[in-house]
Amino acid sequence: MSDADNHSGTSRDGKSSPEGTGLVPDLVMALRFFSRLPSGRQPHAVPNLDRIARILPLASILIGLGPAGVLLLGIAGGIPPLFAAIAAAACSAIVTGAMSEDAAADAADGLFGGNTAERRLKILKDSRHGTYGVLTIVFLVGLKASALAALTVNGGLAAAMLWLAAGLVARSGGLYIAMALPPARTVGASATAGRLSRNAFGFGLVFALVIAVILAVPFVSPLGVMAALAIGAAVAFGWTRLCDRLVGGQTGDLIGALQALLEIALLATFMTIIAG
Numbered sequence: 001m002s003d004a005d006n007h008s009g010t011s012r013d014g015k016s017s018p019e020g021t022g023l024v025p026d027l028v029m030a031l032r033f034f035s036r037l038p039s040g041r042q043p044h045a046v047p048n049l050d051r052i053a054r055i056l057p058l059a060s061i062l063i064g065l066g067p068a069g070v071l072l073l074g075i076a077g078g079i080p081p082l083f084a085a086i087a088a089a090a091c092s093a094i095v096t097g098a099m100s101e102d103a104a105a106d107a108a109d110g111l112f113g114g115n116t117a118e119r120r121l122k123i124l125k126d127s128r129h130g131t132y133g134v135l136t137i138v139f140l141v142g143l144k145a146s147a148l149a150a151l152t153v154n155g156g157l158a159a160a161m162l163w164l165a166a167g168l169v170a171r172s173g174g175l176y177i178a179m180a181l182p183p184a185r186t187v188g189a190s191a192t193a194g195r196l197s198r199n200a201f202g203f204g205l206v207f208a209l210v211i212a213v214i215l216a217v218p219f220v221s222p223l224g225v226m227a228a229l230a231i232g233a234a235v236a237f238g239w240t241r242l243c244d245r246l247v248g249g250q251t252g253d254l255i256g257a258l259q260a261l262l263e264i265a266l267l268a269t270f271m272t273i274i275a276g
Helices: 003-007 023-034 049-076 081-096 099-113 117-125 131-154 156-173 176-180 189-193 198-216 222-247 252-275
Strands: none
Touching: 023 049, 049 081, 049 131, 049 156, 049 198, 081 099, 081 131, 081 156, 099 117, 099 131, 099 222, 099 252, 117 222, 131 156, 131 252, 156 198, 156 222, 156 252, 176 198, 176 222, 176 252, 198 222, 222 252
16 A cells, blocks of 8 residues: 555545544554554544554553553552552453454464464464464463562552553564564555654654653663663564564564563563562
8 A cells, every 4th residue: 555545544445534644643543553442433544654653652651551550559459469460461451452462472373383484474364373372372461460560569650650661662662573574465454554664663662762761760770771671672673583584574463472572571671670
């Protein structure tokens, strides 16, 4: 689809969409792409990654506020940290439709369940989960809940703010693969949304980093935040290289999987710094 088509405000069925362009329409587009939050009844415009990337940090705050609030209130109410963390992770799955977890499961099945690029892409497209996928969901949720519970050692507010910061960077940083690699196939969410430009990715990432630093620095030293970001950058680069080697491009599942990996990497780093 051409750039003009992507920005024209046409819906998936080809009809004119009132969604249009601008701050609010772009925010609605980002929320629809990354969450299940209510976003009005207007027809869905064809997703455009350049528009989404620039506004994604604001969308990420809206997406993360509910789950972070559940964690904060749970700890403030005296609920055991692990229980509160699992409840908050469940809330996050409801808000997002568990899209990053599902994507990571599909990515695990596809990348490691096939022996050719064609076979891997075919498995990636299959909505059913195999052993790799099921285990990936278990590990992701378990690691997230464990890290969140550990972060509550400094109180619920610290855990909630650090989780918000991690989510901001993970969601915007996960788009790195969409900028670095072409779509691996001609159909699907990633191909429909188009190739992400460097300018749009850079603007969105810097925006996310600024907000994340403001959220995290009161609870983790600036050096600690830099260490977390460096580890996140290494994860993004490594995942992108792996996807390029195994399937020769990116898909929506591979973007979502990177988001999930980045969130765990950042939370784990924050947890290690606080525990140290």
